[in-house]
Amino acid sequence: MATTTPTGVREAEAHGGSAAPMSHRQIMEALSGLLLGLFVAILSSTIVSNALPTILADIGGGQSAYTWVVTAALLAVTATTPLWGKMSDLVSKKLLIQIALVIYVLGSIIAGFSTNPGMLIACRVLQGVGAGGLSALTQVIMAAMISPRERGRYSGYLGAVFAVATVGGPLVGGVIVDTDWLGWRWCFYVGVPFAIIALIVLQKTLHLPVVKRKVKIDWSGAFFISAAVSLLMIWVSLGGTNYPWMSWQTYVMVPGAFLLGLVFLFVESKASEPIIPLRLFRNKTITLTSLASLFVGVAMFAGTVFLSQYFQLARGKTPTMSGVMTIPLIAGLFISSTVSGQIITRTGRWKGFLVGGGVFLTAGAATLGLLRYDTPYWQVAIYMALLGLGIGMMMQNLVLAVQNQVKPEDLGAASSLVTFFRSLGGAVGVSALGAVLGSRVTSLVSDGLAALGIKGGDGGGIPDVAKLPAPVKGVVESAYGRGIGDVFLYAAPFALIALLLVIFVKEVALKTNSGLQQVANSETAPGGSAGGAEVTMPATSFTKEVAAMTPVAILDDRPVASGAGSGDDGTPVHGIVRITDGTAINHAKVTLISLQGQQLGRSVTGSDGRYLLEAPGAGSYVLIAAADGHQPQASTVLVGDASLSFDVVLSGAGGLAGTVLGAVDNLPVVEAMVVVTDVRGEVLGTGKTGDGGGFAFAELPAGDFTVAVNAPGFRPAALPVEVGGTGATRVEVVLQPGAQVRGVVRAGADRRPLPDAKVVLVDAAGNVAGTTTTGADGAYAFTDLDAGEYSLVASGYPPLATALSVQGRGAEEFDVELNHPEG
Known part of the structure; x- marks a missing residue:
């Protein structure tokens, strides 16, 4: 049985957080630095992807180097994302995202000095470590600040930033590469000023509770998962080019990666703080969305990586024009992520967008499989727009679906889990598809040159198409057009699998509490709108009168006074509203009335529990204090000529909330009957669990109770519960199959x-x-x-x-x- 205390609230307030819902302005201020940091990471990545043909033509390197420059960053992102996510559940999220940003900037600066592909690849690994933190922590921090129901709206902003940075990167990168006096190295330097601004903005605007608990990182798990993924990617990257697919290297690497994966699972099952809690996979939604993210990553990264090569190498466009020509892809992503986010916030329904995104993603990848070097651009634009629509609908909503299913303490690990599988799919997909493209282009170029009577051409390097003779240029463009089309054709089945997986995801209504609110044990029951039972408890006439009063605005978390007595000529009445243990109550409503019942002033306490009112003059008045989760208090106060200090102590009116789970699959039990009785056996409340298995009973007096639960197909269960005087007592009822x-x-x-x-x-x-x-x-x-x-x-x-x-x-x-x- 878990008992709620005000510790989480006090801790949030002490560090600038609050258990109360954040206003739109507060959220946007906090998100400004967050999104700016993410913008820097995406901008730098897209600049590089568009400039790579020019970079490798300068420092040397072929298709294998091209693939590994992209894959190295994805590998680092994949390997470190779970580690960043788990650390966010243990230490300061703000500090972690600042560290990630610094790491990414350092990697970018050093990359600008690269003199060979090996050095560039190493710097990309460092960039990937930082990018893994930025991508994982952005989702985690959003979940901490914003409820799932509202998160769709702000995920649209994240998608918009992703779209702007994605379309801006190739354009900026193209201008830099095409400008002689700048050079391609500025592709890495240009993001540094933005990163510095992001660090400053994050320091000023991002305020989250600091977790105070012993940090224990699962370094063994991080090592084995990194080793398993690295070995698998080395195999798919080099297979078919450096060695045949059926060779001793394959017979060593594939079983080796599988064995390392098994060791990782064993280590995670024994770790006290695993980076990927295996228990999360007991939830069907988390399992399906994670697998879907794996296959979405293949199609998503194929689009962003290989389309740049298509426009430059198959159509002979400059890097700048290559960026311009990918605008339909980014426009589709921008529109779908923004519009779907707004609709999800209004309706709370999200599965339809996942399914629709899977349809668009599959259609986009399949139609892009028809690409050739001379395909009319209007057709290519439609194909790209379809792919963009699919990515925009699925990318953020897969994360949203998972975050809506987990407890606050698992938000970091669960959010990074989806990002991890998406990055893993992208890394393995880009490696495998890049190897296929390299082999395909080499074969097509060789055959094309042989048909022209030219010997010795193998197509192994990244060519500068503009400098090639006309006949050779035609062969190379045709080879890349057909080869990249084949790549998308191979990616289409993966998108189809993602579609089939999300079809089986069960839609659960979105919760209305943010992660911080859930941690602080606000008055909303676990499960919130995701299935909390609607239970009506008897209310006193005094409670109804207080609830009927006009709401008072809350500004900047300070005491706010309003009413007839709030003028310069009044006598101040001030004090602190506390609970019985001395803890101050935030957002308590304090009202001053005359003995005839006329309202003279209202106030709302700040984080220190202080209120401030003004009486019209000397005399006797009635002071009423009320707060959620507490019994209202009315007191007679005698006001003289001087200011009056009067503290109010509220007794608790506790609540009871919890979740009913099945013992075998650990899934929520829907429509279970929950009955609360007192020590005499009198029934105080009944209700049924909702879609999330949650139930809630408000305003129970402090004391001992019995919670009895029964549901079809399960054995009935009963357990004793002690409800405290303040806040909601949380319980978890596990039903054995019957x-x-x-x-x-x-x-x-x-x-x-x-x-x-x-x-x-x-x-x-x-x-x-x-x-x-x-x-x-x-x-x-x-x-x-x-x-x-x-x-x-x-x-x-x-x-x-x-x-x-x-x-x-x-x-x-x-x-x-x-x-x-x-x-």
Whole structure:
């Protein structure tokens, strides 16, 4: 049983956070630095992808180097994303994202000094470490500040930043590469000023609670997952070019990666703080969305990586024009992510966008498979727009679906889990598809040059198409056009698999509490709108009067006074609203009225519990204080000529909230009946769990209670609960599966039902699990059974004992037939 205390609230306030919902302005201020940091990472990445043909033509390197410059960063992102996510559950999220930004900037600066592909690839690994932190932590921090129901709206802003940075990167990169006095090295330097601004803005605007607990990082798990992914990617990157697919390298690397993966799973199952908690995969939604992200990553990164090569190498465009020509892809992503986010916020429905995104993603990848070097651009634009629409609908909403399913303490690990699988799919996909493209282009160029009577051409390097002779240029463009089209054709089945997976995801209504609110145990029950039971508790007339008062605005978390008495000529009345243990109450409503019932002023306490009112003059007044989760308090105050200090102590009106889960699959139990009784057995409230398995009872007095839960297919459960004086007490009820065995006892040659037959059920240990007598119709039944082996003994004719295996939930039919022994 988990008991709520005000610790989380006090901690949030002490570090600039709040358990109350953040306003739109506060969220946008906090997101400004966050999105600017993400903008820097995406901008630098897209600048490089567009400039790579020029960069590699300068420092040397072929298709393998091109692929590895992209893959190295993706590999680092993939390997470190779970580590960043887990660390965000343990230490300061603000500090972590600042560290990630610094790492990314350092990698970018050093990359600008690269003199060979090896150095550039190493710098890209460093960039990937930082980018992994930025991509994972952005999602985690958004989940901490914003409720799932509202997150769709702000995820649209994130998608817009992604789109602007993606379309701006190639344009800026193209201008830099095409400008002689700048050179390609400025592709890495240009983001540094933006990064510095992002660091400053983050320091000023991002305020989150600092977690105070012992940090324990699963370094063994991080090592083994990195090793497994690295070995797998080395195999797919070099296979088919440096060595045949069926070779000793394959026979070593593939089993080696599989073995390292098994070791990783073993280490995670034993770790106290695993970077990927394996228990998360008990949730069907998390499992399906993670797998879908894996296949989305293949199609997503294929689009952003290989389209740049297509326009430059297959159509002979400059880097600048290459960026301009990818605008339909970015426009589709921008529109779909923004519009879907707004609609999700208004309706709370998100699965339709996942399915629609899967359809568009599959259609876009399949149609891009028709690419050739001379495909009309208007057709290419439509194909790219379809792909962009699919990416925009799926990228953020997959994360949203997972975040809506987990507890606040798992937000970091769960968010990074989706990002990890998306990056893994992108890394492995780009490596494999890049290897296929390199092999395909080499073969096509060789065949094309041979047809022209030119010997020795192998197409192994990244060519400068503009400098090639006309016949050779045509061969190279045709080879790249056809090869890149084939790449998208290979990516289309992966997009289709992602579509099939999201079809089976169950839609759960979005919660209305942010991660910080859930951690601080606000008055909304766990599950919030995701299935909390609507339970009406009796309210006193005084509570109703207080609830009917005009709401008071809350500005900057300071006491706010309003009303007739808030002028310069009044006498100040001030003090602190506390609970019985002395803790100040934030956002308590304090009202001053005359003895005749006229309202004279209102105030709302700040984070220190202080209120401020002004009485019109000396005399007697009534001071009313009320706060969510507490019993209202009314006091008579005598105001003189000087200011009056008067503190108010509110007694708690606790609440009870919780979740009902199944013991076997650990999934929420929907429509379970929950009953709360007091020590005398009187029923105080009843309700049913919603889609998220949640229930809530408000305004229970402090004391001891019994919570009883029953649901079809489960054994009933009851547990004692002690409700505190403040806040909501949280409980988790686990129901064991309850099987039923029923049937009919028959006897005689005509197999007629046998009444009054005694039926005994004995478990495997020899204990009697139940005894019953058949009715007039010969029927018997046993309920609330555990799965296992039993013996069924029926008597009343000659006795008969039969072995019986009970599988689990649901009713199982087992008829018994009694006969005289022969002879």
